[in-house]
Amino acid sequence: MGDPLVQLAREARLGIRVAGRRVRLVYCLLVHDTVLQDWRCSNRDNAKRQGLTGMTHPHPSLGKDNDSGLTLTSRKEQHLDVVLAGQAGPTITTGLETVLFEHVALPEVSWHDVDLSTEFLGHRIDAPVMIGSMTGGPSRAGAINRALAQVCQQLRLPLAVGSQRVMIEGGSAAGLDSSLRELAPDIPILANFGAAQLNRGFGRDQALRAVEAIGANALILHLNPLQEAVQSEGDRDWRGLAAKIGALARDLPVPVVVKEVGAGLSAPVIARLAEEGITHFDVAGAGGTDWALVEAARAPDPVSAQVAACFAGWGIPTSQAIRAAREAAPGATVIGSGGIVTGLDAARAIRLGADVVSLAGAVLASAIEGPGALEQQLEIVLKQLRTACFCTGSANLADLRRARLR
Numbered sequence: 001m002g003d004p005l006v007q008l009a010r011e012a013r014l015g016i017r018v019a020g021r022r023v024r025l026v027y028c029l030l031v032h033d034t035v036l037q038d039w040r041c042s043n044r045d046n047a048k049r050q051g052l053t054g055m056t057h058p059h060p061s062l063g064k065d066n067d068s069g070l071t072l073t074s075r076k077e078q079h080l081d082v083v084l085a086g087q088a089g090p091t092i093t094t095g096l097e098t099v100l101f102e103h104v105a106l107p108e109v110s111w112h113d114v115d116l117s118t119e120f121l122g123h124r125i126d127a128p129v130m131i132g133s134m135t136g137g138p139s140r141a142g143a144i145n146r147a148l149a150q151v152c153q154q155l156r157l158p159l160a161v162g163s164q165r166v167m168i169e170g171g172s173a174a175g176l177d178s179s180l181r182e183l184a185p186d187i188p189i190l191a192n193f194g195a196a197q198l199n200r201g202f203g204r205d206q207a208l209r210a211v212e213a214i215g216a217n218a219l220i221l222h223l224n225p226l227q228e229a230v231q232s233e234g235d236r237d238w239r240g241l242a243a244k245i246g247a248l249a250r251d252l253p254v255p256v257v258v259k260e261v262g263a264g265l266s267a268p269v270i271a272r273l274a275e276e277g278i279t280h281f282d283v284a285g286a287g288g289t290d291w292a293l294v295e296a297a298r299a300p301d302p303v304s305a306q307v308a309a310c311f312a313g314w315g316i317p318t319s320q321a322i323r324a325a326r327e328a329a330p331g332a333t334v335i336g337s338g339g340i341v342t343g344l345d346a347a348r349a350i351r352l353g354a355d356v357v358s359l360a361g362a363v364l365a366s367a368i369e370g371p372g373a374l375e376q377q378l379e380i381v382l383k384q385l386r387t388a389c390f391c392t393g394s395a396n397l398a399d400l401r402r403a404r405l406r
Contacts, residue, residue: 075233076166078298080140083361084368088294091312094287094339095319099348102404104393114389115396116382120333120356121188121217121255126156127382128397129346132282132337132360133160133192133220133259134367144364145175147371149183155378158188160220160282160358164210165193168202173213181215190257191216195223196235198244204251211254218254218280221245224261226315227291230308232300246276260284262291262338264316267324270332280333282358283325285318287339289361319352326353343384347392350400 082088116127131148145161152159161180167173181189191210193202198221211219228234249256258265258273259282270281296308316324318338325334336354340346346357359381366374389395392403 075298076163077140079294080364082294082297083289083364085297087297088290090287090290090339091293092286092315092317094285094345095317096287096339096345096348096352099319099351100406101347101351101388101392102406103391107390107393109390109393109395111386111390113395114386116386116389118355118397120158121190123158123186123188123217124156125158125187127385128350128354128356129378129381129385130158130160130335130356130358131363132284132358133162133190133222133261134360134364140368141174141176143175144367145180146183147367147374149175149180150371151374151378152187153184154375155382156187157378158190158356159184160190161192161214161216163193163222164191164213165197167213168193168206168209177213178215188217189214190218190220192220192222192259194235195221195241195245195258196228196238198241198248199237199239200235204248207248207252211252216254218257219252220257220259220282221248222259222261223265224263224291226263226311227261227295230292230295230304230311232304242272242276245273245278249277255280257282257333257335259335260315260321260338262286262289263314264318264321264338265325266316266321267328270325270328274329274332279329279331280335281325281329282335282337283316283318283321283354284358285321285336285338286313286315287318288337318349322349322352322354343381343386344388346381346385347388347400350397351403351405353401 117124118128119125120128120130131152134144134148141162148159151157161176164176167176191207191214193206193210197206207219210216225238228236228238245256245258256278257280258278262284264285265281265283273281290312292308292311292314296305296312299305299308318336318340321338322334322336325332333356334354335356335358336346336349336352337358337360340349340357340359341362349357363374363377366377389397389400392400394400394403
């Protein structure tokens with residue numbers, strides 16, 4: 001029998017279904033041991049008593065007390081389990097479904113000649129589609145990162161890695177080392193750690209270590225205040241971070257990209273960061289993976305689960321966040337992410353003002369299954385984007401940004 005995780009990832013990927021405009025992952029979790037079954041039943045009963053019916057944990061380690069020595073690596077493993085188990089899907093839409101193109105019955109362009117290429121971080125990429133930050137414990141992240149790098153190199157697409165905090169603090173690199181650049185020598189790669197770490201001793205040295213470890217072209221500083229607030233082991237001191245982000249950006253040889261993780265960047269936040277000299281933003285709006293639900297699913301007790309679950313759907317929908325970013329920082333590079341699943345989603349995001357779009361949760365199962373599955377899924381996305389350009393009479397991305405809407 002093959003790797004159970006790969007089999008489950010395959011089932012998750014094949015379980016994608018379209019219902020109206022909503023796309024969800026239906027994940028079949030196989031339970032192999034009676035202890036796990038008993039543990040899940042116990043937690044389900046506790047959840048019911050607290051009004052949390054339907055919440056179950058997908059992994060036995062999710063039941064342990066997070067204050068009793070749970071490592072950062074274990075936490076990352078749990079996040080991956082929850083997302084794959086389908087327990088953190090969107091409870092609101094991205095708003096992109098409201099962006100309706102006017103159909104052009106006489107395109108006057110060849111589908112094959114549509115030019116999807118664009119400039120990004122000093123590279124010419126074949127399409128405005130980036131693989132966004134994903135994470136997992138070292139037992140899985142190494143294989144995932146290798147698959148991502150191979151496919152992104154093959155398709156000439158940029159790659160943003162998951163948080164490198166584990167590596168920076170002396171843990172496993174999980175494939176986030178020079179081998180990543182060796183697999184993907186010709187594409188933009190973005191390093192990553194949480195902005196909150198700037199209040200916990202991180203600075204220029206740690207940022208350079210993250211960048212140099214993978215030969216990155218930029219550094220993502222991710223913002224996740226909601227997740228940190230509802231996470232029992234979260235970092236909750238966010239004082240003075242805007243100035244620290246700006247100071248670090250001015251001291252690095254590569255651009256800093258400020259990114260939310262799923263609740264969106266607002267116009268005032270973008271304007272404040274623009275004052276600090278930030279010129280690259282990843283809006284990561286609401287409508288994709290819901291990190292409040294991720295933390296609810298792995299909460300150590302029903303009280304913590306209720307606090308987290310209350311914020312399901314919290315945030316600025318992706319469509320609004322893209323518009324806000326473009327208006328607040330007209331000359332900035334805007335990455336549209338958060339619930340981007342199809343090439344039509346990508347086309348809509350670009351029409352609203354995104355320079356590039358990013359997919360993460362939507363391709364996680366394919367990435368675990370392997371390079372072949374991931375490449376196939378991305379080829380579908382690119383064909384969908386090309387078809388959206390063709391049916392709006394857009395020969396290139398500049399034309400798509402001016403395409404008429406209904």
